[in-house]
Amino acid sequence: MLYRTAGQFKTSYAEDHALFPVRQDAMLLGVILLFAFVILPLTASAFTFQALLIPVLIYALAALGLNILTGYAGQLSLGTGAFMGVGAYACYKLITIFPELNIFLAIALSGFFSAGTGVLFGLPSLRIKGFYLAIATLAAQFFLVWLFQKWGWLYNYSSSGAIQVPNIEMFGVTVTGPRASDLVQYYFVLVVVCLVTWLAINITRGRIGRMWKAVRDMDIAAELVGINLMRAKLTAFFVSSYIVGVSGALFVFMWRGAAEANLFDISLSFRVLFIAIIGGLGSILGNYLGAFLIVALPVVIGAVPAAFGIPISSSTVEHLNVMTIGALIIAFLILEPHGLARLWAIIREKLVLWPFPH
């Protein structure tokens, strides 16, 4: 009933190509954006910002980047953590070399460093596929983290080997560093994430998105319709790594405040990959659902027993969290390989017909 599409006719192809051809979807998005931009900032506590809202957005962005490469273009990557690191270190170097640089611009530029690195490590994809490519990206993962540790210039030769985010102002408001307020950082991340998501949706629904999906589904046939495989794969690596790099810069500048090399190790790569798989490969929405699940889970597991007055140690929370995530991944791979996004699509299909079964 709520989702009835009857009576919504399209009289031009432009209408059919709209982002939300179904009116209810647009309204739903409106409600979500209202929550994100108005209601949550008014009500959320500092803990909610730090433990839930900001990380959900940043992880979702990282997963979106990975999803473009793995879900759309079908190239498996295990180097996401390291590419996030490239974005973070690039942003750090940019603001130390050019202190006057607008932080928004610095983050946007740092994505290009990550994109370049991604293309470089994506070159093997022209020759190898599937698991073998994953091994090649794994090499990137270990090499880059090693580089973050050994190349002192990257962290300005600080004795701790870590990068510290300074206080940076944008238009008179402190947006990064210890003095920045959660609210400002949240809005900053939200705006960047919304913008990048919109651009990513546009790319994936047009010619380039079709090109990527064609390469994913059957590369021989893709070549046959005149798609240049090399260009398709390398643009996927470029766009994907750019987004991942931006998310890495946000990760350090807007959330962690400081970082050392092993923050970007393989476990971060897996975390982002899990988000993409649980959310749904080949979907944009899924990244948000997956990120919400993975980030919210430990918070919920920690909070629920406490709410019932059951004492629970933080290490037990951690164990429970790891076990639940592991179980979820196995369950999703078996029951719904297309993830939460597909679950939502099925629910939506049922809602359109409800209350009739067919």
Next chain:
Amino acid sequence: MNLHADPAAFAEPDDGIAKGAVLLEIRNISLAFGGVKALTDISFNVRKGEIRAIIGPNGAGKTSMLNVVNGFYTPQKGSITFRGRERRAMKPHHAVGQGIARTFQNVALFKGMSTLDNIMAGRSVMMKRNILWQMIWHGPALKEEIAHREVVEEIIDFLEIQHIRHTPVGKLPYGLQKRVELGRALAMEPSLLLLDEPMAGMNLEEKEDMSRFILDVNQQRGTTIALIEHDMGVVMDLSDRVVVLDYGKIIADGAPDQVKNDQGVIDAYLGVPH
């Protein structure tokens, strides 16, 4: 939207070759994989506007022949002249650029994409807006998308697959998948269309539909077609000229009736007592 495909909308492919003149000339092609000779000294031609059938028993080298024509295989000897230009080695996307499209024996569609997207993918080469325009979407990129969508919708009308426009092709029955694959090849507006067993695994009704589409493509759009097919009834009815391969060699070439009564062809199909 028009329900009946307008024949005037299908302009004849402009390839600078007059109707009836030689469009594709294959001269002395030999192809071997190591010691296995797939094709030996093959020469034949395809004239503009005709339906040319390539037949032969299993393993005769028919598919290898198509693979040579569209650049998947590079022959060791011989030359191919297409639209007056001679070439030896090339890549499949060069063949696309010159106006050769093809379908596969085992359907080679993009399974995760909808029918519409599959056919739109056939127009990838013709779409020029770069990634920056694509990112903004509204404006030139959308305009281009819609212009191509209109052409694709013509093809969808023509093949009568409007109802599966938004269905992922992986979910479609085999006969419809074959039709979508033909649609994708047509979207490339080829001057030469290669069909590798377009009717394999179809029932009679589907075969009749497919035959009608092939004839319509040939007559309304003026597309030259080279097809491989095992159903002799279809081959004899559809094609203007037939070339017969056996063990990588040409054993007959000519009009359907002439080929049908050729003793060498009968022997190849039925076998001869030794």
